[in-house]
Amino acid sequence: MELLISLGMAVSLFLLIYLLLAKKEEAPVTAGKRLHALEKRSSAKDKLLDDLDKPFYQRVLLPLLASTGEKLAGLTPKALQRAVETRLVMAGSTLGTNEFLFIWVLVFILFPVGVVSGMQLAHLPLATVWKAGLICLLFGAMLPFVWLDKKVQARKNRIQKDLPGTLDLLTVSVEAGLGFDGALAKLAEKMKGPLVDEFGRVLKEMRMGVARRQAIGDMGVRCDVPDLSLFTAAIIQADHLGVSIGNVLRVQAVSMRDRRRQRTEEKAMKAPVKMLIPLVFFIFPFLFIIILGPAVLQLMKTTFIK
Structure with a gap:
């Protein structure tokens, strides 16, 4: 009998200790779950606040x-x-x-x-x-x-306008010792505009593993600007033949400036022809009225008096 009582007390003590230890081990798990739930609720609240901070059209x-x-x-x-x-x-x-x-x-x-x-x-x-x-x-x-x-x-015109200055900065950067990738990064840091965005996209594609020829060729096709297409073709050919990029950039920068000057001269030569229509239909008639009007009135007055 005493043996059974002792055995029962031992089992009861063992179960009590086991339950206490199990509860003690479950406490960190419960706390971790509570922390996870609080973090989840906090992140959901932060996301809701961020969504409310956005404009109406974005939400x-x-x-x-x-x-x-x-x-x-x-x-x-x-x-x-x-x-x-x-x-x-x-x-x-x-x-x-x-x-x-x-x-x-x-x-x-x-x-x-x-x-x-x-x-x-x-x-x-x-x-x-x-x-x-x-x-x-x-x-x-x-x-x-x-x-x-x-x-x-409008974007094409902006790209064509910004191309000479952009090539000048690329040329200076390459001749200063930077690689072509570094020159593109410096360009994205110093300038803004659609052409710079396109060069920034080329840089990202090259960093992702796309070949330089393919990235630059895709930019020329994507923009569809004649001057930029000539530049991309020259860069691809230089990369294929192993020619120095700095020399190609210098030649292309000078060429793009010459082409821009030629376009400006062409527009200046077309200006007199475009001015003929307003001159003939809107300016000359009023000049004739102002100049010849008094003489016609005087002639009519003299004729009626006679």
Whole structure:
């Protein structure tokens, strides 16, 4: 009997110690879980605050554009999607293909609806309203693409304008002892603009393992600027033949400045021809009126007096 009591007390003591140790071991796990839960709640709160700090168009409009544009992309031909994507890249726009397609559909619908509604409120004839609606429908379909083309052309003009100065900085950097990659990094540090952004993209692609020829060739195709295409072709040829990059950059910088001077002289030569139309139709008639008007009035007065 005493043996059973002793055995029972030993088992009870063992279970008590085991439970205490188990509870003691579970305490850090529970604390860790609580800390993890607090961190998760804090991160969710911080994310919510960050989302609230963003502008309305970033919190609501851009996600709406993205989700709706994805649905429209399934109904759009692949060729049109590729063409829009290419033009957006050439324009340097932050819009994606889906967002642009959604805006295009929105303008295509809302522009004629707004014009037709306004004309109906003005109580215009129904035939006139329908004709204006069809014309506005056509303009609504063309308007986003016209805006995109203008943006592409403006970016091309900016790249062509910035090219000589950019090449000068690249030439100075390379001749000072920097490599081509270091010169591109220095360029991205010192200058701004679409051409510098393109060179920065070339630098990132080269750091990711893309060959220099391919990265520079892709930039020439992407920008579609004649002067820049000549420069990229010269760099690719120099890299293929092992010619010094510094000499090529120096020659290209001088060539680009000469080409810019020639374009300026060409525009100056075209200016007198362009001035003929306003001179003939808007300036000469008023000069004739001012100069010959008093003589004609005097002649008419003399004739009527006789």
